[in-house]
Structure formats: structure tokens, C-alpha cells
Amino acid sequence: MMSNITLGRYIPNNTFFHRLDPRCKLLLLFIFMITIFINLGMIGYIVLGLVVLLCFILSKISILTIFKSLKPxxxxxxxxxxxxxxxxxxxxxxxxxxxxxxxxxxxxxxxxVYRLFLLISTSTIFTATTKPLDITIAIEDLFAFLKPIMNVHILSMMISIALRFIPTILEETNRIMKAQASRGVDFVHGKLKEKAKAITSLIIPLFVSAFARSDELANAMEARSYNPYAQRTRYRKLHWQFKDSLILILSIVLLAGFITLAITGFAKTWNTSIFEWIKGWFK
Amino acid sequence: MDAIKFENVTFGYHNQTPIIENLNLEIKKGKYTVLLGHNGSGKSTIAKLAIGLLECQDGNIFIDGIELNEKNLNQIRSKVAIVFQNPDNQFIGSTVRDDMAFGLENKCVDPNLMDAMIEEYAKKVNMHEFLDTEPTNLSGGQKQRVALAGVLAMQPDILILDEATSMLDPIGKKEIFDVIQELKVKRSEMTILSITHHIEEALFADEIIILNNGKVVKVGLPNDLLYDQNLLNQNALEAPFIIQLEEKLKQANIPFEPTLDVKELVKQL
Incomplete structure (x- = not known):
């Protein structure tokens, strides 16, 4: 059950991508998402595909992982x-x-489908090369400008606690499933309605325990004098390096280039007539 | 001056019949006190009251002579640290290192000093080899030792252990117990209050407080209380193994000097 989850899982390694600053990687992901949804035309998509391919090679993620994450x-x-x-x-x-x-x-x-493929692949690269904790820190740092409106720290703390408790809750799920199965609940066989009924016997105890857990966790945090609104220091520091700036500038240039092409209509000529273009090959 | 002092404290959840009524309790400074009581005797409630997680309906609580109220809650919490029962539900960071840093972050410790402090306190609980391990890959005893290191790094004056060993296997229990023993020897100025129903922990206490139905039944030394079979029975407690053994030895008419140290007894026999 746990081994099925490949999407969004960190794969420990020490590649170029692993060493990039998480803030840089998060920004790259944003830029990439914007780029994907610009009407790029044939050449643009090919270039973008090549960029993604390069990222894959640089991050040393196995092809199998990608295909698994593309399953849905x-x-x-x-x-x-x-x-x-x-x-x-x-x-x-x-x-x-x-x-x-x-x-x-x-x-x-x-x-x-091609756009979705690029989107999922880039997100996979991002999460596979960035520790969950680093992602939350990056979010906290990048959204620091929102501080006057909302407490960004609370958001990042919530995300990091959620990530921290995923394995714990999964373990709990397994235990409850076994306990209920030993009491005669059948999770596998039967009609959809029967299955749904069986699942309630899993979900209700799971929720009850999750609430009890969060209550205890809140107590433990408070007892260690945690106050989200108070001044606190931060142990983990991110280090922005020259290569981060370089990569970021490069991708911004790429994005700007694509936008210009899209506006000038260069892309459009390629886009509307993909079919013509392919037909042209056969003439 | 007492480290923790309860004066006529009354507390009950949601206005139900109070769990604790007019409780008077004194925990002596720099001592290792064990608060014994069976399940539902109000032990954990006392711990939560002392650290200000619960608010008493009546009476006063003093920590180091300071009255606990909403204004000085932060001050109190920098003095008192607590280790809870469930090792999973007090592990906040994603690795041992981050979890230990959590308390330091709250105390606004300079991040540059944190690494050294984390190393130091992890060594104290013998977890320095696991600093980058994730909680899923740690045993209950290890997680509990991390929790202990995490609160010790905050350098509290008073350490409360709220059933800290009750969810652990015998090995995990022993690991925690050894660390506490060592603390008792090395840091004599720190007050340790262990709240438990595990009577073996009481053997080496400086003082034992027996609690039943939210009331202090008896305060005394291990030598006086633990041999009192009637007292223990009345409070649903069972005498520690060594004392049970000594009873049997007495019945068998084997001569020996009563002692609370197992090694000492073995030597005599």
C-alpha cells in the first residue's frame, strides 16, 4: 500500500538538482507551469520537452519512477x-x-496530454530532488512578502507537520485494517456498496485517533513553549548560490522568449496548422 | 522553596465532578520525586496543570515560587519541561535534529549555536548517531530519548516525566530509566518529577507521593512506603519485584539485610 505512492516522494541522491536551492527549484517550477500553459506551438513544445528531458538526466531519476507517476x-x-x-x-x-x-x-x-505529461514530470523532478522539509522552508521564504496579511510560518508549519505524520497515519491505517479484518470486516471482496460500508469501519477509528493525536501533539508543542505568533529563530538555513541565480535567469530568459514568440504570432502559424505541417512532410 | 506547589487546587473537565479536589502538593527543589497512582487517579492532570496546559478552577499553583497565571505562562514554560507518554505524538521535526531544534527555535536560540547544543544533548541520551534519522525508522524508546533530549536542551529547572515509559517495551523502559538515573547523579540542581504507575521507578526516588482519586494519600521515602503492603494494596499498586522477593525470603527464613538495590541483594545471597 505504501510502496504504491511514487508521486511526490523524495529520492535521496546528490545530483545537480538535489544541490540546487529549494527556493530556486520552486521558482523554476512556477516558471515552467506558466510556460506550459502558453500556446507555444510545435517547436516550443519540442524545446520544452528537451528541457524536461535534460532535467530528468540531470536529476538521475529512473525512467520507471516517471512511468509510475504517470499512471493516473x-x-x-x-x-x-x-x-x-x-x-x-x-x-x-x-x-x-x-x-x-x-x-x-x-x-x-x-x-x-503532452502538457499534462510535462507538468507531472516536472513536479515529480521537483519533489524527488527536494526534501519535504526544504519545500516547506522554501514556501515560507518565498511567501514572506505576504507576512503583513497572513502568518506564513503557520502555513509552512502545517505542511511540515502533515508531511511528518503521513507515514505515522499510514502505519495506523494498516493496523486498524488488520484489527478490523480480524473482526471479520472484508475490505477486498463484495459489491461497491459493501466495500464502502467496510471502509467506514476503517475511516471512523482513523479519524478518532487522528484527532486524539493532534490534541496530544498540540499539547507537546505548547509545552515546548511554541507560539506561532511569537518571535522565533530558525535552525534550517537555505544557501542561495551563484548557480541558482544562473539557472533562474536562464529560465526567465526562456520564458520571456516563449512569451514573445506567442505574442508575435510566430507560434500561431505553427500551431493552427500542425496537421498541415505533418502533411507537408509527406508531400 | 518548593519547585512545584499546589495549594487547594480543584480541577474537573467540562464542569463534571472534579478529578482533583482541594489538592495540596509540594515537590521539593532539586529532588527526584515519584508521583505514584493507578490509572485515573489524576496523575496526568497534575502534570498538565503544572505546565499550564490546563487551568485549575480553584486554588493556586506555584512554580519556583511564582504563581502560575496567563501572564507569566511563557516564563513558567521556560522553567518547566515535560515528556509525554506517546513517543509518536510529541515528535514534531522531520528528523531527530529538527525535532531537537524545535524547542530551541521557540526559545530564540541563535541558529549558529544550535548544532553544538543538539550534539551535546543527543550524546547525553545516546542518540548522537541518529541525528539525521526520520522518526519512522526509530523505535519507541529511541523516540522517547529524543523527546527527552529535546526538552533537556531547553535547560529547564524542572523536568516532568508524564508516564514517559508506559508505552515502551522493557528495553525502551530501561534505556529511559538509565538516562534519568544519570541525570539524577549529574544534574542535582534539576528537579525531576516522574509521574507513573510503574512502581519500579520509585525505588530510587528521593521522595514518593502516592495519589488516589485526586488526593495525596501518603508522602514518604521509598524505604517507608514500598514495604507497606497494606498501603500499596489500598491504592491498587503492586510492590516492586525486589520487595516481593524479600517478602518471600523472609517467609522462607533466609537471613538478609533489607535493601532496595538488586545487586546488593544478590551479593548478600
Whole structure:
């Protein structure tokens, strides 16, 4: 059960990406997300794909991990494709028996799937190369400008505690499942309704214990004179290096380039006529 | 002056019948006191009252002569440290290092000094080899030792152990107990209050307080209280192993000098 979770798991290593400042990596992720949702056109997407490929090589994450993390996408892909079949009615119509499929439906689907693929891969690279604790510190630092409006420290403390308790709660889940199974609850067989009923016998004790746990945790924190609104120092320090600035500037330049291309319409010519473009290859 | 003093303290959850009524309690400074009581005798409530996690409905609580109230809560908490029962639910950091740093961060210790302090106190509880380990990979006893190191690093005057060993296996219990023994020897100025139903911990106490139904039944030395079979029975406590053994020896008419030290008894026999 625990081994199935690959998305968002830290993989200890000491690569170039592991050594980058988490703040830099978080900013890169933001920049990348923006870039993905710009209408880039064929060349843009290829360049972006190459960048992601380079990141993968640099972070030394095994191909298997990536494919595992892409598992939930297959369902999405089929779902999007089916929707597109009914919505998109442009491009060259292809007749398959009684059904008519338009070429743009396929291309639109491919485009969305490709974007999702890039998005998931980059997030995987980010979480696989950054310790959860470092992510929370990076969030706290980057959102420090929000301090007058809200207490950013509370947010990062909540995230880090949530991350800290994931394995503990999973362990607890396993224990409750075993305890309930030994009392005759069947989690595996039966109809959906019966399964749902069985799950309640897991969820209710789990919630009860989680609340008791959080109560005790709050006591322990308070007893160690924790006060989120008071002045406190921070043990973990992040070190911004020259390479972080360099990488960040490079990616900002890349983003600016893509935006310019999108605005000038250069990308559009490539984009609207992907089909023509491919057809051109065969002429 | 007493390290902890309860004066006519009354407390009950949600206005139900009070768990503690008119309790008077004195914990002597620099001593190792054991508060004994069976489950539901109000032991843990006393710990929570002393550190200000609960507020008493009536009476006064003094820590080092300072009356506990909302204004000086921070001051009190810098004096009193507590280790709770459940090792999992007091591990806040994602590694041993971070967990120990948590208390120091709250005390606004300079981050540059933290590493040295963490090393020092981790060594005291013999956890210095596990500084970068995550809590999932630690045993209950190890986690509890980290909790102990974490609060010791805050350099409290008073250390409260609230059933700190009750969820541990025998080995984990012994590990914690050894650390406490060592503390008792090395840092005599620190007051240690151990709240427990595990009577073996009381053998080496400077003072034992027996609690039942939120009332102090008896205060005394281990030598006086632990041999009193009637007193222990009335308070649902069982005599420590060594004393049970000595009873049997007496019945068998084997001559020996009564002692609370197992090694000493073995030597005699």
C-alpha cells in the first residue's frame, strides 16, 4: 500500500538538482507551469520537452519512477479524448463506420496530454530532488512578502507537520485494517456498496485517533513553549548560490522568449496548422 | 522553596465532578520525586496543570515560587519541561535534529549555536548517531530519548516525566530509566518529577507521593512506603519485584539485610 505512492516522494541522491536551492527549484517550477500553459506551438513544445528531458538526466531519476507517476494519466487521457470527440468538430473528418472523428480532436487531445505529461514530470523532478522539509522552508521564504496579511510560518508549519505524520497515519491505517479484518470486516471482496460500508469501519477509528493525536501533539508543542505568533529563530538555513541565480535567469530568459514568440504570432502559424505541417512532410 | 506547589487546587473537565479536589502538593527543589497512582487517579492532570496546559478552577499553583497565571505562562514554560507518554505524538521535526531544534527555535536560540547544543544533548541520551534519522525508522524508546533530549536542551529547572515509559517495551523502559538515573547523579540542581504507575521507578526516588482519586494519600521515602503492603494494596499498586522477593525470603527464613538495590541483594545471597 505504501510502496504504491511514487508521486511526490523524495529520492535521496546528490545530483545537480538535489544541490540546487529549494527556493530556486520552486521558482523554476512556477516558471515552467506558466510556460506550459502558453500556446507555444510545435517547436516550443519540442524545446520544452528537451528541457524536461535534460532535467530528468540531470536529476538521475529512473525512467520507471516517471512511468509510475504517470499512471493516473491514462484514465485522464481517455476521458479527455472522449470529451474532445464530441466537442471538437474541426479539421479533416475521418469516417470510421458510423462515427466521424475530426483530426483536430486527436491533436487537441495530444496537446493536452503532452502538457499534462510535462507538468507531472516536472513536479515529480521537483519533489524527488527536494526534501519535504526544504519545500516547506522554501514556501515560507518565498511567501514572506505576504507576512503583513497572513502568518506564513503557520502555513509552512502545517505542511511540515502533515508531511511528518503521513507515514505515522499510514502505519495506523494498516493496523486498524488488520484489527478490523480480524473482526471479520472484508475490505477486498463484495459489491461497491459493501466495500464502502467496510471502509467506514476503517475511516471512523482513523479519524478518532487522528484527532486524539493532534490534541496530544498540540499539547507537546505548547509545552515546548511554541507560539506561532511569537518571535522565533530558525535552525534550517537555505544557501542561495551563484548557480541558482544562473539557472533562474536562464529560465526567465526562456520564458520571456516563449512569451514573445506567442505574442508575435510566430507560434500561431505553427500551431493552427500542425496537421498541415505533418502533411507537408509527406508531400 | 518548593519547585512545584499546589495549594487547594480543584480541577474537573467540562464542569463534571472534579478529578482533583482541594489538592495540596509540594515537590521539593532539586529532588527526584515519584508521583505514584493507578490509572485515573489524576496523575496526568497534575502534570498538565503544572505546565499550564490546563487551568485549575480553584486554588493556586506555584512554580519556583511564582504563581502560575496567563501572564507569566511563557516564563513558567521556560522553567518547566515535560515528556509525554506517546513517543509518536510529541515528535514534531522531520528528523531527530529538527525535532531537537524545535524547542530551541521557540526559545530564540541563535541558529549558529544550535548544532553544538543538539550534539551535546543527543550524546547525553545516546542518540548522537541518529541525528539525521526520520522518526519512522526509530523505535519507541529511541523516540522517547529524543523527546527527552529535546526538552533537556531547553535547560529547564524542572523536568516532568508524564508516564514517559508506559508505552515502551522493557528495553525502551530501561534505556529511559538509565538516562534519568544519570541525570539524577549529574544534574542535582534539576528537579525531576516522574509521574507513573510503574512502581519500579520509585525505588530510587528521593521522595514518593502516592495519589488516589485526586488526593495525596501518603508522602514518604521509598524505604517507608514500598514495604507497606497494606498501603500499596489500598491504592491498587503492586510492590516492586525486589520487595516481593524479600517478602518471600523472609517467609522462607533466609537471613538478609533489607535493601532496595538488586545487586546488593544478590551479593548478600
Amino acid at each position: 494519466m491514462w484514465f485522464m487521457m481517455i476521458f479527455i479524448f472522449v470529451i474532445n470527440l464530441f466537442v471538437v468538430k474541426t479539421g479533416t473528418p475521418w469516417h470510421l463506420g458510423k462515427i466521424t472523428i475530426y483530426s483536430n480532436a486527436i491533436f487537441a487531445t495530444l496537446k493536452i
